[in-house]
Amino acid sequence: MSYDTILSTTNNGITTITVNRPNKLNALNKVTIEELHKAFKAANKDKQTKVVIITGSGEKAFVAGADISEFADFDVKNAEKLAGEGQKMLFDYIENLSTPVIAAVNGFALGGGLELAMACHFRVASDNAKMGLPEVSLGVIPGYGGTQRLPQLVGKGRAMEMVMTAGMIDANKALDYGLVNHVTSQEELIALAEKIASKIMRNSSVAIKGAIKSINANYKDGVDGYKTEIKQFGKCFGTEDFKEGTTAFLQKRKAEFPGK
């Protein structure tokens, strides 16, 4: 599939999706959000894809936010629609994807850009990365899940301060906060994400799917995460991957998971 504002390539089990509007610091406009949805959907369906990495084009930005020029003249109704549809189509969609998604934050991740990174299953960053939710400096609040996911990742007090000050934190502070899992140089960033992806790929994709669902259940209103875990744990016992994993262990060999 070809896109206007993103790139998507698949190699060795990894689909790398790149937001490709470097002249606008990869800001997310309507088309980009729709194309990202399509690319994630296609990657999740693709049997070759075991892990998705999302990054930004160029050396300056991951994504510098939602495209401000697109919503500057919105009214209350349009703004609610923008946030509601965007959350459903992209941010919640990524969070609940059964294929693991790693954000490789290669520069500015601001507003919708940080919200995009936070919707991914985890994040790695380059040492030049800068992260923040600057929306209140524009007279608005984060609308793509930022007020919910930032406190989940860094704690309520830090999230309050970041949102209220509209400030940016650097990669090392983000590491200290637990917002990103690893920091490396910009040149090494994709290689690092791919190295982690290759470790993930050695494991059972069906078990990973159940684990993502169970971990996410902890953060969903009205859902009992322990019950979700029990259900998903049980489900594993009916899979070919479980048979292969346990048999391989007992036979002292490496498991070759069929992914079923």
Ligand code: COA
């Ligand atoms: N929406 C739309 N366009 C954006 C954008 C955004 N969120 N972020 C950057 N751009 C555009 C700029 O308008 C500029 O376009 P132009 O060359 O056509 O004028 C281009 O990207 C380069 O950005 P510029 O501001 O010139 O780069 P800089 O290095 O001086 O500053 C930032 C970098 C990230 C500090 C600055 O671009 C910025 O503050 N962006 C907005 C961040 C934000 O508030 N995001 C949350 C949105 S809800």
